[in-house]
Amino acid sequence: MVVSHYYPDSDCYYYMEDKQESDRFSKPMVWIGIYIAIASGLCILAMAADLLHGFRNKKFWFPCKYLSLNAASIMVISIAMKLPVDLSSPMPGYADQAAKVGSLAFMCTLMANLMPSLASMDDKTLLANMIGLCILVITMIVNICFQINTGVIDNHNHFTIGVALFSFGFAFVACIYTAMILLLLIIMIASSITIPTFKEVL
Known part of the structure; x- marks a missing residue:
């Protein structure tokens, strides 16, 4: 439903979307946010469990027992990364912008934690999982570049680190x-190429 208002001074019609229609279209955003939060929480719990497992068994390379690179983890990560991948939802607020950038930082942490799991796979599984991760990461990088170029991720909103040290x-x-994500992806690709040879030599 569209409501029109006529202003005699300007001799033109201004069309405003009805508030009820706007509220109806924004209702799914709450559930999408909960969906993303649950996926992110699962990733955080799995990383924390791997950290505790590494300390408990004195394995300070922190082997990926609970969060490893496989089809299930790629699916959960893709849900957690919905905000930086989404091109259509306008997110002009300060908190919205911070959420997009924070998701990128979270992706860096996830990729770094997934690296030890590469050595535990056979060649075919390693190839399939790396292809899936590459598709996800490259899609996310391209979408972020689009958002920076079009101004969806705004450079005018600033945040400060410390007591006005950096803005x-x-x-x-x-x-x-x-x-950083691109660098981590290159490292993971290079590692996955050399891991089968390293296994044979060892």
Whole structure:
């Protein structure tokens, strides 16, 4: 439903969307946020469990017992990364921008924690899982570049670290995290190529 208002001074019609229609379209956003929070929480719990397992067994390379690279973990990570991948939802607020950039930082942490799991796979499983991860990461990087270029991730909103020590725009921080994610992906690809040879030599 669209409501029109006529203003005699300007001789034009201004069309405003009815508030009820706007509320109806925004209702799923709450459930999408809960969905993302649950997926992120599962990833955090799995990483914490791997950390405790490593300390308890004195394995300080922190083997991936609970969070390893497989089809299930890629699916959960793709849900947790919905905010930076989403191109259509306008998120102009400060908290919205911080959530997008925070998701990129979370992705860096996930990729670093997944690296030890590469050595525990056979060649075919390693290839399949790395292809799935590459598709997810490259899609996310491309979408972030689109959002930075179009201004969806705004460089005018700033946040401060410490007592006014550093002040950066969200687009600048998103560029840094995107570069880190790309570097981690290159490291994981290089590692997955050399791991089968290392196993044979060892």
